[in-house]
Amino acid sequence: MILLADAINTAIIGKGLMIGGGFIGPGIGIGLIGGSYLQAVGRNPEASRFLGQALVFVGIVELIFLLAFASIFIVK
Amino acid sequence: MISRLWMFGDAGPVVHISPGGVFQFGGLTITNSILYGWLCSVILIVILVWVARKISIKPRRGLVQYIEAAAEFIINLVEGSFEDKKRARKYVAFFVTLFFFLLFNNWLGLIPGVGEALHVGSIPLVRPFTADLNGTLAAAIVTMAVVYTASIRESGGIIKYLSHFFIGSPLNPLYLILGLLEMMTDLTRVLSLSLRLFLNITIGEIIIAVFSYLGHVAAPITAAPFTIIEIFVGALQAYIFVILSVMYLAIAVNNASESEDQHLTEEDVADKISLRPKESLSG
Numbered sequence: 180m181i182l183l184a185d186a187i188n189t190a191i192i193g194k195g196l197m198i199g200g201g202f203i204g205p206g207i208g209i210g211l212i213g214g215s216y217l218q219a220v221g222r223n224p225e226a227s228r229f230l231g232q233a234l235v236f237v238g239i240v241e242l243i244f245l246l247a248f249a250s251i252f253i254v255k
Numbered sequence: 256m257i258s259r260l261w262m263f264g265d266a267g268p269v270v271h272i273s274p275g276g277v278f279q280f281g282g283l284t285i286t287n288s289i290l291y292g293w294l295c296s297v298i299l300i301v302i303l304v305w306v307a308r309k310i311s312i313k314p315r316r317g318l319v320q321y322i323e324a325a326a327e328f329i330i331n332l333v334e335g336s337f338e339d340k341k342r343a344r345k346y347v348a349f350f351v352t353l354f355f356f357l358l359f360n361n362w363l364g365l366i367p368g369v370g371e372a373l374h375v376g377s378i379p380l381v382r383p384f385t386a387d388l389n390g391t392l393a394a395a396i397v398t399m400a401v402v403y404t405a406s407i408r409e410s411g412g413i414i415k416y417l418s419h420f421f422i423g424s425p426l427n428p429l430y431l432i433l434g435l436l437e438m439m440t441d442l443t444r445v446l447s448l449s450l451r452l453f454l455n456i457t458i459g460e461i462i463i464a465v466f467s468y469l470g471h472v473a474a475p476i477t478a479a480p481f482t483i484i485e486i487f488v489g490a491l492q493a494y495i496f497v498i499l500s501v502m503y504l505a506i507a508v509n510n511a512s513e514s515e516d517q518h519l520t521e522e523d524v525a526d527k528i529s530l531r532p533k534e535s536l537s538g
Contacts, residue, residue: 235491235494238451238491238492239495241451242447242450242451245454245455246450249454249458
């Protein structure tokens with residue numbers, strides 16, 4: 180098993196898994212925020228003044244996406 | 256890893272994540288982000304003092320108008336989060352300055368001279384202050400120090416401030432553990448504030464570097480859409496930093512001040528909502 184670990188570059192596989200798994204969550208999260216904002220505006224057009232606050236929540240969710248992106252440079 | 260783009264057969268885009276030392280001063284190394292931070296502070300002081308002298312009752316066109324609009328935006332934000340407007344006045348100046356400092360740091364990193372164009376040896380001469388984890392960590396530590404000092408002072412002592420974390424008596428083991436978990440969440444705020452800002456700006460720089468590498472001669476055309484996105488992201492991240500700090504402070508301050516509604520009796524409640532009890536049916 181030790182020889183196998185030397186032949187396979189496990190760092191690249193680790194990076195691929197982290198990218199693949201880590202980019203799912205924030206995408207769904209931002210899509211949900213956008214969807215509920217649009218639903219609220221559809222029911223009540225006066226709710227479009229909450230656009231600024233919706234973008235603030237998008238910025239908070241994006242932290243998770245950026246942590247997954249940063250792990251590319253951290254794992255060797 | 257980015258330097259292994261084999262398709263062009265040369266070195267790949269040059270991307271730096273950590274800052275490099277530019278010159279030595281005393282025993283300390285001055286890095287390129289520190290240099291950029293000083294430059295931005297000087298520009299900020301000059302512009303804001305100049306604008307403050309030109310403010311008058313009648314609004315003026317030009318740069319003064321924009322800076323006044325941005326400052327008023329942040330002032331409304333701070334005053335809206337606190338219930339007591341007079342207390343909010345004490346903290347407005349700090350948050351407006353913080354917002355403008357982060358905004359200028361993020362935006363001035365996008366002009367073409369900053370970064371790879373000017374070199375000292377092999378490292379760039381200037382580099383955005385917020386694209387450096389040391390820089391954003393410093394900003395987050397200073398901000399949270401101000402927030403903690405202000406909350407302790409408004410609550411009237413450390414014991415009273417800590418007692419807001421516990422919903423019951425701390426001798427109860429369940430409430431003790433919940434209170435300690437709340438305190439630990441408090442301490443991770445410094446890390447989350449600094450990491451969010453650092454990662455957003457650094458990844459923006461990396462994206463612009465990769466796309467200007469991919470279009471060798473047409474670099475201004477291929478990197479232009481991402482520069483526009485980075486303008487928006489820089490402003491949004493500065494705003495998020497300030498709004499989260501204001502919220503942390505408002506939680507502590509609003510907990511501390513008791514509203515006058517807590518000590519009412521039944522008759523006072525009826526008086527307050529202008530409802531008279533029915534008269535008894537005795538003759």
